[in-house]
């Protein structure tokens with residue numbers, strides 16, 4: 301090895317030839333490495349779609365684990381409610397305080413309730429709640445199913461005549477799909493309350509007046525697409541969390557990996573779905 | 586331990602090693618619950634055993650990405666016996682029994698359970714086959730979000746559908762008593778010690794009256810006293826529930842306590858098969874490294 305290198309340098313001193321052979325080898329090595337990464341990437345995507353397909357198929361099978369579904373709904377609410385309450389309130393408050401001076405400059409303070417309501421309902425409520433849930437629920441599902449996988453609990457379920465896809469995955473995905481829209485509506489409501497509180501810091505706005513101003517600005521076209529996209533947020537968070545947990549490797553360190561990658565991927569999906577939703581809404585309304 | 590043989594109403598062959606498979610039983614014995622055992626065959630409900638060997642594995646081959654774990658492995662499990670599969674860590678013992686219950690699919694070879702080819706079973710047939718097999722996982726695999734009671738009820742409610750609340754409670758109490766843990770009913774698995782978890786896990790496995798038991802390293806990671814308890818529980822299960830068992834282990838005390846026959850696996854193949862005496866007196870270096 302050393303010898304070859306030495307010879308090479310000595311040789312290079314006289315004639316500077318392009319090191320074609322070396323380059324070709326390096327190139328092909330790189331290509332092989334890249335191909336492997338690409339193969340891994342595509343097989344992961346394939347696996348993910350297969351997982352989605354199976355989840356979908358099992359969702360419409362005859363037996364539905366209703367008790368476990370309710371339990372998961374409760375878990376999701378239980379895990380995220382405090383965080384979402386605080387965030388919802390603060391967002392409304394901050395939005396109001398921040399935009400008030402600007403509106404005051406234009407003499408348009410009366411538009412404040414409507415503006416805040418529209419921005420909370422259309423964008424802030426869904427996306428912030430979605431991201432919080434991606435973090436809290438995505439990681440929870442990833443870690444929970446991951447550790448069940450590693451400690452053979454999923455295998456144990458399978459040998460006691462229970463389809464783990466149906467029992468664990470379908471219930472969780474459906475629970476997330478149902479609960480996240482509800483949580484978003486809750487966050488929206490708290491956001492508008494926070495906004496009213498913010499408006500009351502300077503000046504005295506009656507509650508009823510504030511709300512009638514807020515809601516007169518919100519149209520059905522603001523409301524419907526915003527609600528529809530949250531169902532997709534929920535489904536994406538559920539599927540990704542379960543997928544990452546369910547396909548966790550062997551060994552305990554893969555539980556942590558499953559949880560983190562679930563959060564990253566779920567957050568990314570929330571953002572991407574939001575982007576797509578904006579485009580579609582733009583076209584339709 | 587004592588109450589086990591009394592419930593079953595059987596004469597155990599002795600505290601140490603009951604004779605497998607051919608304990609004569611006088612008349613009908615009612616094993617608690619509603620399963621009636623007649624004669625000396627391990628008959629749960631009205632399923633009858635026709636074959637002499639309950640599991641037959643032929644030339645099994647299984648690998649994971651270029652890593653051939655099992656190559657050309659063949660073995661038979663006879664009715665009523667405790668077969669110990671011995672081998673060092675990573676020799677593919679867990680892979681072997683996971684193939685039997687089709688948690689893993691073999692690359693080559695056939696596995697027959699009660700004469701049926703496991704790989705050709707339909708979903709329904711597979712479920713039926715799994716109901717007859719109890720699998721004690723290496724890690725115990727207790728559901729850690731459920732209490733001990735819920736853990737035990739889980740397979741019971743799903744495999745033996747249509748039991749009344751009273752029957753379920755009785756069955757849960759019975760198996761938990763059998764493993765000597767009656768008082769842990771409402772505890773979470775995280776509150777139990779390693780040995781207790783193994784025993785709860787064993788209780789969860791026997792609660793559905795399996796005909797075949799697969800134990801994956803039942804004593805690994807336990808202290809010698811607890812290991813002995815588990816070993817004698819394995820023997821109790823054999824006598825009481827008349828099961829045929831495969832016990833995977835590298836714990837030689839467990840082998841001595843439970844084995845009717847031993848198969849040693851090395852490099853994915855059967856290295857030696859024989860009785861405990863044959864293994865004890867063997868001069869082979871690899872066998873000696875286990876039987877010090």
Ligand SMILES: Nc1ncnc2c1ncn2[C@@H]1O[C@H](COP(=O)(O)OP(=O)(O)O)[C@@H](O)[C@H]1O
Pocket residue numbers: 649654672673674675676677678679680681
């Ligand atoms: N699901 C799996 N995926 C990849 N490799 C596996 C899997 N299960 C087992 N192996 C590999 O097979 C070999 C045997 O494992 P195992 O049967 O668990 O050994 P043991 O005899 O200790 O029970 C190990 O090298 C392990 O890494």
Ligand SMILES: [Mg+2]
Pocket residue numbers: 678679680723801802
């Ligand atoms: Mg093992």
